[in-house]
Amino acid sequence: MGGGVDKFSDMEMFVSIVKHQGLAAAGRELGLSPATMTARLQALEQRYAVKLLNRSTRHLSLTDSGALYHKACIEILDNVNETEDLIQNGVKEVKGSLKIAAPKDVGKQYILPIVSEFCKLYPDVVPYLYLNDNVSNIAESGMDIVIRYGELADSNLISRRLSASRRVLCASPAYLKQYGTPLTPQDLVHHHCLAMLRSNEELKTWHFQDQDKRNAITVVPKRFSDDGEVIRCWALEGAGIALKSVLDIQDDIDNLRLVTVLNGYMKNFNASTSVSSADLNVVYISKQYQPKRIRLFLDFMIDKFRYSSNY
Incomplete structure (x- = not known):
C-alpha cells in the first residue's frame, strides 16, 4: 500500500x-x-x-x-x-445534500421557490432547508449556505450580496387608524411595538439616523418573538408597529396590507450607519474545493435575485 x-x-x-x-x-x-x-x-x-x-x-x-x-x-x-x-x-451528474439556513420570512417567500426550481434541474440534489433566524456560528451549524441580513466580522466566511434592502417601520392601516401615526422616533414609546428576540436578547432599542443626527429609542414592546414571520403576522393583524426588512413585507406594502411610517429615517437594530447592514447576503465558509452542487446553487440563487424585478 x-x-x-x-x-x-x-x-x-x-x-x-x-x-x-x-x-x-x-x-x-x-x-x-x-x-x-x-x-x-x-x-x-x-x-x-x-x-x-x-x-x-x-x-x-x-x-x-x-x-x-x-x-x-x-x-x-x-x-x-x-x-x-x-x-x-459524467459532468452533468450533480448530487448530494445541500444544507441551507434562512430567516423564515425571506426563506418562505424567496428561497423556497428557488430551491424547488433548482431541484427540478438537479433532481439528485437533496436540499435541507432550515428556516432559522438565529444561526450565528456557521462552522458549527453544519450549514453549507446561510442566508442572513447584515454584515459579518468573521474573515473565514465569504459573504455575497443577494439583494439591497433596508429596514422599515410598518403597521396595518387599522392599527394606525386606531392609535395614530408616529411622527418622530420618540413617539414610539407611546405605541404598541413588536420586538424580535435574538439568542434570548430583546431587540427593543431601535436606532435611527436623520441626516447626521443619530437617535436610539428604547421601545416598550407589547409582544416578542424570535421568528420574523410571527412579527409580520402580528403587524398584519393590527397588533402594533414592527421593525422589518422591506424585502419581507414588500408584497404587503404593494397590496396596502401594511403601511410604512417614519420614512425619513434610516433604521436598524444596532448603531451601524452603513446602509449595507440591512442588505440580504448569502454566507458560506471559504473552501478551496467547493462541491459542484454548492457552486451551482450559489450561482443559480444569485442570478435569480439579480434578474427578478420582484426581488
Missing part, C-alpha cells in the same frame, strides 16, 4: 473519529478494531509530530492542529468524491 493511499485512508479514519466522537464507534463504521484504531491514530500523530486530539475517558476534542487537519480532510474527501462522481456519471 503506497503512502498516498495511507494518507487518504487516514483522512477518512480521522473524519469518522470526529463524527462519532470516539474511536470505538468510528472503528465499527470502518470495520477496524479499537486496538487498530488507536495504533493508526498514534502513527498519524507521530507522522506529523503534533497532537491532533485531546482524549479522556468521556470526551474527545480537537487541538488547534487537529481542527486544521480535520477541515482539510473534509475538503479533500469532498473533492475526491465529487471527482469520482464526475468520472463515473
Whole structure:
C-alpha cells in the first residue's frame, strides 16, 4: 500500500473519529478494531509530530492542529468524491445534500421557490432547508449556505450580496387608524411595538439616523418573538408597529396590507450607519474545493435575485 493511499485512508479514519466522537464507534463504521484504531491514530500523530486530539475517558476534542487537519480532510474527501462522481456519471451528474439556513420570512417567500426550481434541474440534489433566524456560528451549524441580513466580522466566511434592502417601520392601516401615526422616533414609546428576540436578547432599542443626527429609542414592546414571520403576522393583524426588512413585507406594502411610517429615517437594530447592514447576503465558509452542487446553487440563487424585478 503506497503512502498516498495511507494518507487518504487516514483522512477518512480521522473524519469518522470526529463524527462519532470516539474511536470505538468510528472503528465499527470502518470495520477496524479499537486496538487498530488507536495504533493508526498514534502513527498519524507521530507522522506529523503534533497532537491532533485531546482524549479522556468521556470526551474527545480537537487541538488547534487537529481542527486544521480535520477541515482539510473534509475538503479533500469532498473533492475526491465529487471527482469520482464526475468520472463515473459524467459532468452533468450533480448530487448530494445541500444544507441551507434562512430567516423564515425571506426563506418562505424567496428561497423556497428557488430551491424547488433548482431541484427540478438537479433532481439528485437533496436540499435541507432550515428556516432559522438565529444561526450565528456557521462552522458549527453544519450549514453549507446561510442566508442572513447584515454584515459579518468573521474573515473565514465569504459573504455575497443577494439583494439591497433596508429596514422599515410598518403597521396595518387599522392599527394606525386606531392609535395614530408616529411622527418622530420618540413617539414610539407611546405605541404598541413588536420586538424580535435574538439568542434570548430583546431587540427593543431601535436606532435611527436623520441626516447626521443619530437617535436610539428604547421601545416598550407589547409582544416578542424570535421568528420574523410571527412579527409580520402580528403587524398584519393590527397588533402594533414592527421593525422589518422591506424585502419581507414588500408584497404587503404593494397590496396596502401594511403601511410604512417614519420614512425619513434610516433604521436598524444596532448603531451601524452603513446602509449595507440591512442588505440580504448569502454566507458560506471559504473552501478551496467547493462541491459542484454548492457552486451551482450559489450561482443559480444569485442570478435569480439579480434578474427578478420582484426581488
